[in-house]
Amino acid sequence: MSLRPRAEASPCYLPSVIRRVTDRDVELFRRELAGFVPPGSFDVHAHLYTVPGLNVAVEESAEDAGAELGVEAYRESMRSWMGDAAPRDGLFFGLPLSANIDVAGENRFVGAQVARQEGSRALLLVRPTDHPAAVEATLQTDRLCGFKVYHLFAQTPDTYQAPTEAFLPEWVWERADQRGLSIMLHLVRRQALSDPGNLEYVRGHCLRYPNARLILAHAARGFCAQHTVDSIDRLRGLGNLFFDTAAVCEAAAFEAVLRAFGPSRLLFGTDWPICNLRGRCVSVGDGFFWLYEHNVDWDTSQFAQPTLVGIESLRALKQAARTCALTDGDLEQIFCANARQLLGVGLAGQENRGVRELCDSRASVAGGERTQALYEAAKKRIPGGTQLLSKRPEQLAPGKWPAYFAEARGCEVIDLDGRRFVDMAYMGIGACLLGYCDPDVTAAVVRRVQLGSMSTLNSPEEAELAEVLVALHPWADQVRYFRCGGEAMAAAVRIARASTGRDKVALCGYHGWHDWYLATNLPTATEHAGEDRLREHLLPGLEPAGVPSGLAGTVFPFRFNQLAELEAIVATHGPELAAVVMEPTRGAHPEPGFLEGVRALCDRCGARLVIDEITIGFRLCLGGAHLRYGVAPDLAVYAKALGNGHPMAAIVGNADTMDACQCTFISSTYWTESVGPTAALATLRKMQRFDVPVHVARIGRRMREGWEELSRRHGVPLHTAGHDCLVKLGFDHPDDPALQTLLTVRMLERGFLACAGFYPSLAHEERHVEAYLAAADPVFAELGEAARAGDAARRVGGAVKQSGFARLA
Ligand SMILES: Cc1ncc(COP(=O)(O)O)c(C=O)c1O
The missing domain is CATH 3.90.1150.10 (Aspartate Aminotransferase, domain 1)
Incomplete structure (x- = not known):
């Protein structure tokens, strides 16, 4: 394939050019894409225009020179290769081919076209020189739902390098913000989204005008996909930012949008009439290049013949959908629902679904x-x-x-x-x-899942995580893993019982649903009939139904900061006490001497101190709250934040207590999978980077x-x-x-x-x-x-x- 110019460039806006769809294009679409595009799609990026309004000289034919390309021409042209899968409705706006187009006339043309289309909407082409009041008047017209701005209208010598402010004036944002309208922006400058000025502009304006919606056309101009891939994370969390797929031919740009914003922010667009040109855009170095029919000598290749840009773009989207494992529901969003939701176009027929x-x-x-x-x-x-x-x-x-x-x-x-x-x-x-969905944790987990997260062998991440957890807890020597907080607490109580050879437990706080804990509410022969003794410990109303009555009298609650209550328990049951189980804090800091007193009572009666860090862990300091209070337990238990949304729990303990794991059977299949420890490692690494x-x-x-x-x-x-x-x-x-x-x-x-x-x-x-x-x-x-x-x-x-x-x- 040679890039030597072969034929004169054919103006892309002429009917004679955009109607040149071949049987090969149609066959390729049918084979690869017909089943991919859901019916009833909405094209969020399509130009309507009149050739006279573009103010360019047309030499080819008189018919072309006078052509008006409205909704009918659009539909006919889209159907010529998409058949029944052609978009049902669209968001239409003029074609800013040059700064000389008749903006007012073209806006009127688009407005009149869309006025006849129930499910479609229009954007107004605006220039920085336009008068806000005049635009305001136009906006009263039906079906206009925002603005299309374009660099060619900037009053700078090289508009392609213009800062966004030069062609997207502040009043456009103000109007959009006041009325909840959309702005479609085609980023320029050499590095598009990776340009620091562009990034700052987009972030700053989306935050300043939260009621305006910004659509970054062409996946943030991801024609050189790397620019979108590298920088999109900097825009995470913006609730009013959207991206369209128009004419982008590289899957990586779509994947980046999907990863950072999910399928609800990506909108299908064709960039008609560009989608009907034959060729594709490719990343080249730090930029991109449009391979067209007229600038490449395709005859020198026996392997490649160009197809439609629209087909190339859909293939890239299909590839991204595969990589990101999108469902039919996700695709329906991208093709059909997102744009309608954004633009407030009604969707009928949602009733009676299974x-x-x-x-x-x-x-x-x-x-x-x-x-x-x-x-x-x-x-x-x-x-x-x-x-x-x-x-x-x-x-x-x-x-x-x-x-x-x-x-x-x-x-x-x-x-x-x-x-x-x-x-x-x-x-x-x-x-x-x-x-x-933290990006770092998600990336680590996705990698692990793709490598396989379960096998007959063990997960190596377990060993690495153990080192990290022990390093965070200088008093600790060993670690065991679980997937949920309650089960980890049940195991901790078992370990404490096994290591002491005793049964009884004193507790303070909430520790899960297991028998050992709910036994607190079991009536004994002499006392506590029907008494809700766990009421003080987060959850009232926990009936011990189904908990064996034989566990009655094994658990003794004491209230936080009430050392005397624990002293009384130790005085009566000290020699039989296996563990004192407690949250180091929940609503308030421990009073001076409280935790130290608990530790001393444990040491005195030989009970293990089990600190439940499941909720508070990593919130007050990196690691457990007990580190901040300077009291070393025998076992500390983590869950929740440890996996940042992925099931993971751990008991961290001293060797003396953990040794009992060898003599009591604590074992479960899914404690060996790799997602949990992988998530925990990524979470802890991030917590080490950010305070x-x-x-x-x-x-x-x-x-x-x-x-x-x-x-x-x-x-x-x-x-x-x-x-x-x-x-x-x-x-x-x-x-x-x-x-x-x-x-x-x-x-x-x-x-x-x-x-x-x-x-x-x-x-x-x-x-x-x-x-x-x-x-x-x-x-x-x-x-x-x-x-x-x-x-x-x-x-x-x-x-x-x-x-x-x-x-x-
Ligand atoms: C302190 C504490 N311990 C134990 C648990 C039980 O953890 P999980 O819900 O993961 O079983 C919780 C849950 O809220 C908790 O806050």
């Missing part, structure tokens, strides 16, 4: 109906509805809380209805301290201050509690549960998962807290009124949240 469809398809449903319907269906098959009590919607806002997530990234979740929420609640019930405890304390403190400010302003009887990294609120009012429910319901309406607790993560920034507090201002005003009127439950408009453990109706 469970499978409910899970698969995420075309948006405004009120969360799909998510609620799936939960109602699940409750018939899954007793109690969920696997974790704290994730039951009934514990937060019955009938309103979104039970399921489709995507979770950073601190944002998307439910099955495509609704986005910023998680200002529990972040995976404390599991995701680095944020959801997570300092960050989450700052974010949580700001939230606490915000809650307090709002409650003062609106007379809400509120108190805050807990460490900054696990901050909580409560209402000093008999309607506390109803007020909590009302807070949750109103914040859901504003796009936040919110409740009486906030577990900040590394993914939370100050801006998330400020956005929450701004949205919460009117909500707190209502909470104040509800508290005064005593009508919070009525305002909830449904059932009030449950507290503690209770049977689901």
Whole structure:
């Protein structure tokens, strides 16, 4: 293949050029792509234009010279190679071929075309020299939903190197922000997204104008895919940023978007009429090159004949879909749903879907109906509805809380209805301290999964992780692994019992669902009949149903910071005590001498000190909170944050205690898989690079201050509690549960998962807290009124949240 110019360039905008589709193109599309493109797609990037309006000299034919390429021409041309798979609707705008085009005339042409198309929308071509008021007037017209800007309109000598400000004026952002409109931007400058000025511009403006939506055309101009691949991570977490696929022929650019933003931010676009040219764009060095029919001597190659740019782009998208293992539901989003959701184009026919469809398809449903319907269906098959009590919607806002997530990234979740929420609640019930889908942890896990994460042999990551954990805990010698917190705690109690040859346990705090723990609530022959002795330890209402009565009298609870209560237990049961099991802190720091006193009592009676770090671990300092308090346990137990969302738990212990693992049988198949330790290693490495405890304390403190400010302003009887990294609120009012429910319901309406607790993560920034507090201002005003009127439950408009453990109706 030679790049020697062979024929004169044919102007790409002429009907005679874009209609040159061959049988080979059609055959290739049918063979490779027809089944890939779902029916009813929406093309988010298509140009409509009149040849006269382009103001260029046309020599070929008079017919071409007067041509008007409206929706009909577009449809006919797309059908010529996509057949029935051609897009049903589109987002159309003029073709900014040069700075000389008749912008006003072309905008009018597009507007008139789209006015006749129910499901389509238009963007207005705008120049930096346009008058905002004139544009404002045009915007009143039907079906316009934003702006298309282009570098050729910049008033700079080399527009291709222009800074974005030179062709995207601030008033465009202001209008878009005021009205929730979209801006389509084709980045320029040599390195596109890798240009530091471009990156800063995109990030800064998306944050400054959160109600505007920015579509970075051509996968952030990923024609040289590396530019998008290298820099897209810097834009993570922007809630108003989207990307289209138009004319990009390299899978890597799409993969980068999918990895950093997921399938809900990628929009199918064709760049018509460019998609109908024959050739493709390739990365070359630090740039890209368009191979066209006219600039390559294709006859010198017996292997290659160019096909349509649109086909090449779809093949690249298909390749990315394969690499990222996208489902049909994901593809339906990219091709059909995302753009319609972004532009507010209705989607009919979503009713009466089965469970499978409910899970698969995420075309948006405004009120969360799909998510609620799936939960109602699940409750018939899954007793109690969920696997974790704290994730039951009934514990937060019955009938309103979104039970399921489709995507979770950073601190944002998307439910099955495509609704986005910023998680200002529990972040995976404390599991995701680095944020959801952390890129470093995800990359390590994906690599491990692709290499195979389970075999007859063991995972080598176990050994490496053991070294890291022991290095973090100078008092410790050995490690054993599990996958969940509760089971790790059960194993820790077993180890303590085996190593002491004793049965009894003193405990403080919550430690999971296992028999040894629930035995606390078993009535003994002489005392505690029906008494909820675990009430003080996080969860009231834990019935010991199914726990063998023979375990009665084996567990003795004591309250945090009440050393005298433990002293009394030791005085009575000291010689039989296998372990003292406790959280080192939950809501408050230990009083001076408390933990030291516990340690001394253990030493005196020969019981093992087991510290449960499952929730607090890694939040107050790198490692367990006990490190900060300077008290060495015999065993420390981790889960939750250790795997940052991947199942992983560990007991770290001194050799003397851990030795008992050799004489009691503790063994399970899935404790040997590799994802857990791989995730833990990646998580710990990241925690060694970033000071997570300092960050989450700052974010949580700001939230606490915000809650307090709002409650003062609106007379809400509120108190805050807990460490900054696990901050909580409560209402000093008999309607506390109803007020909590009302807070949750109103914040859901504003796009936040919110409740009486906030577990900040590394993914939370100050801006998330400020956005929450701004949205919460009117909500707190209502909470104040509800508290005064005593009508919070009525305002909830449904059932009030449950507290503690209770049977689901
Ligand atoms: C301190 C503590 N221990 C144990 C557990 C139980 O862990 P898991 O839910 O992973 O079984 C929890 C869970 O919240 C916890 O907070």
